[in-house]
Amino acid sequence: MTTRAASKSMGKKDGSEKPEDRYEIRLSGSGGQGLILAGVILAEALGIGDGKNVVQTQSYGPEARGGASRADLVVADGEIYYPKTMKLDLLLALTQEACDKYYPDLKEGGTLIVDSTMVTQVPTKNYYGLPFMQLAREEVGIVMVANVVSLGAISELTGIVTRDSIRNAVLARAPRGTEEKNKKALELGIEAAKKLLKEKR
Amino acid sequence: MLEYGKTKLLQGNEACVYGALYAGVQFFAGYPITPSTEIAEGMARILPHIGGKFIQMEDEIGSIAAIIGASNAGCKSMTATSGPGYSLMQENIGYAYMTETPCVIIDVQRGGPSTGLPTKIAQADMMQARWGTHGDYNAIALAPSSAKECFTETVRAFNLSERFRTPVTVLTDEVLGHMREIMTIPEEGELKVHKRQKPDVPPDWYRHFEITPSLVSPMAAFGEGYRYNISGLTHDPDGFPTAVPSEIKAKLEKLHHKIDNYLDEITSFRTEMMDDAHVAVFSYGTVARASYQAVKMAREKRIKVGAIQPFTIWPIDEARIKSMLDGVKKVIVAELNMGQLFYEIQRVAPKSTEVFHLGRYDGEVMTPLQILQKIREVL
Numbered sequence: 001m002t003t004r005a006a007s008k009s010m011g012k013k014d015g016s017e018k019p020e021d022r023y024e025i026r027l028s029g030s031g032g033q034g035l036i037l038a039g040v041i042l043a044e045a046l047g048i049g050d051g052k053n054v055v056q057t058q059s060y061g062p063e064a065r066g067g068a069s070r071a072d073l074v075v076a077d078g079e080i081y082y083p084k085t086m087k088l089d090l091l092l093a094l095t096q097e098a099c100d101k102y103y104p105d106l107k108e109g110g111t112l113i114v115d116s117t118m119v120t121q122v123p124t125k126n127y128y129g130l131p132f133m134q135l136a137r138e139e140v141g142i143v144m145v146a147n148v149v150s151l152g153a154i155s156e157l158t159g160i161v162t163r164d165s166i167r168n169a170v171l172a173r174a175p176r177g178t179e180e181k182n183k184k185a186l187e188l189g190i191e192a193a194k195k196l197l198k199e200k201r
Numbered sequence: 202m203l204e205y206g207k208t209k210l211l212q213g214n215e216a217c218v219y220g221a222l223y224a225g226v227q228f229f230a231g232y233p234i235t236p237s238t239e240i241a242e243g244m245a246r247i248l249p250h251i252g253g254k255f256i257q258m259e260d261e262i263g264s265i266a267a268i269i270g271a272s273n274a275g276c277k278s279m280t281a282t283s284g285p286g287y288s289l290m291q292e293n294i295g296y297a298y299m300t301e302t303p304c305v306i307i308d309v310q311r312g313g314p315s316t317g318l319p320t321k322i323a324q325a326d327m328m329q330a331r332w333g334t335h336g337d338y339n340a341i342a343l344a345p346s347s348a349k350e351c352f353t354e355t356v357r358a359f360n361l362s363e364r365f366r367t368p369v370t371v372l373t374d375e376v377l378g379h380m381r382e383i384m385t386i387p388e389e390g391e392l393k394v395h396k397r398q399k400p401d402v403p404p405d406w407y408r409h410f411e412i413t414p415s416l417v418s419p420m421a422a423f424g425e426g427y428r429y430n431i432s433g434l435t436h437d438p439d440g441f442p443t444a445v446p447s448e449i450k451a452k453l454e455k456l457h458h459k460i461d462n463y464l465d466e467i468t469s470f471r472t473e474m475m476d477d478a479h480v481a482v483f484s485y486g487t488v489a490r491a492s493y494q495a496v497k498m499a500r501e502k503r504i505k506v507g508a509i510q511p512f513t514i515w516p517i518d519e520a521r522i523k524s525m526l527d528g529v530k531k532v533i534v535a536e537l538n539m540g541q542l543f544y545e546i547q548r549v550a551p552k553s554t555e556v557f558h559l560g561r562y563d564g565e566v567m568t569p570l571q572i573l574q575k576i577r578e579v580l
Contacts, residue, residue: 040210040381043210043381043383044210047210047383048208048210048383052383053383054210054381054382054383055380055381055382056210056381056382057376057379057380057381058379080382080490081491081493081494081497081569082490082491082493082494082568082569083380083382083490084376084566084568086568086569086570
């Protein structure tokens, strides 16, 4: 699979044994931030909207409540054999704990996106930082939509998912009455990422 | 609701629910247990809307009893559980074998023994699916490895169960049950759905356990006007207890041969890269997916290795496995336990094939690298 992130590689490639035809994503943070739902939305956008093969897994059990929480996705054009992630292409970390815990699973040159107010010690210089929680709270009025803000940013920063597909997937999962807020959250993420990319240039 | 032809993101457990609905399930009784609970939840949500019945029983013993009763009343019936519940069900599963009652049991495997590891994966119920209840009988157990296969194997479980008048177990696992995957619900009529064979004789002539040439007896439901007796005691073709050696022998042979005589219809495999393989990885369920990945990685290194995945765990198709392993020097049996399928493959593999075991039993999924390492080790 080629994506904007993969083709514009942010570093040198490592010699890991991960097959090249898989794109692996981890959305991480703490329990209650809606990361599993974000994983489901992204999987539906990729699978139903963009016609890719997708497998979504998560840590399951008491340890998944509170503490570091995550949703994993494997995306491919062809059949996905091994359903779990092997070496991440993209890591989203909304908390310092999640960033510390999962950064070692990111491949060299992989894309790291963090919440810039929550993750103050980033283990690399090659990363994108945006204040997802703050944007959600201040611009939309509910911190709960930080997951959707980050999906908007992911779509803009990586190009892994088409804009239409992510929009449709967010709306399909938004509880009745929250469609406008979710739409706004997604656009907010897209715009913030656009600005960030401009600054980086 | 079941939406034919629609592409969805489904958990393995949800796919089992949709597969059952596609097959025409009318009755579900169960007792929630991790990691199978989403199956009961899905059934509770949907069945009442389509004229079916969902009932949460007091425990797993009651659940299997209820689906046996419902099946004898003419309904396609199912329950779902995990290891501890499957253990509790065993006595009544024996009753279903003996009374030749079609029903489907889904066992979403977790670590054991006892309550073990509620949220972690294992594949250690394989032998229980064959020998779990006491006595002499034959068993059918199926093992999917993706959401799509959870759907199709559940449909197949109903078909085989109704076709051969026997309980059928679907063995999935925690990872498969909970992971979400993209799949398209087949169109109506795309997959075969088997209907139970009804008697075509006058009620006076009907024998509930008649030994027919096919060995499968047509089955009348309670209340349809056919009088019969069913009992867990070894019985004659009318269902009444017998102590006549020839009748006892005939009953047990019927239970065995109604399955063994139809292996071609029951067993199903997938093979990858086996044409020129010197080494084969034999595995099922979630592990099979790690095996395909490992085989692909090994092939990139020009190692001649292939993979075999049985969708039918029981019965073991000796002749077919022998012929698949013909010319294969080494076979690695990869499974999430300390050796179950391994002993079966050791038993049936050709003399010229060396059989190795690769087990994992720490609650985690076997990784492709682990299998790749084993392939290198046995080369």
